[in-house]
Amino acid sequence: MAERDSFDEFVRGCSYRLFQVGCLLSGGDTHRAEDLVAEALARVYLAWPRVRSGDTDAFGYARRTLVNLHTDWWRRLRRRELLTDRLPERQDRTDASADIAQRDTVMRSLRRLTHRERAVVVFRYFLDLTEQETAAELGISVGTVKSTNARALAKLRASPDLKQPNHTVVLRPEVAIPVSTRSRDV
Structure with a gap:
């Protein structure tokens, strides 16, 4: 027991x-x-x-x-088409708080990433794993983690949803991803 x-x-x-x-x-x-x-x-x-x-x-x-x-x-x-019996829900943003709107923005932007890019971003910035730990978790090389992360962050920076000067996406309070085109240190 x-x-x-x-x-x-x-x-x-x-x-x-x-x-x-x-x-x-x-x-x-x-x-x-x-x-x-x-x-x-x-x-x-x-x-x-x-x-x-x-x-x-x-x-x-x-x-x-x-x-x-x-x-x-x-x-x-x-490999197959996904059929559903109901239409997607429409979100009414007039009553949404800033946190819900920001989460929605992040999710839309993450959906535009490939499966591997999304996994790398989640592991690196949400779970705060190192490049080596991310590579081991995903079964890929450290170089692949670096290049995939760079591509993913470039896509996030170019995302129309995140296209605001000096905009920062907060996945959790202690982890922020700068997505401004001016910031190149990420």
């Missing part, structure tokens, strides 16, 4: 953070993010005795599982 208690504690401590990563990776699709987190945690639960007893970082393992699940889903999605 102690093993289940430790897993329950792990889930309470990391599920919201995994949900945030899932939202960012899925372009703001909260339903998809919830599905990703549920599936990732189910897989971590099956491997919990091995994860808990080894040198494995449990959150890193769960995060990597989530990214792999999203990548698998994205690859399957590219």
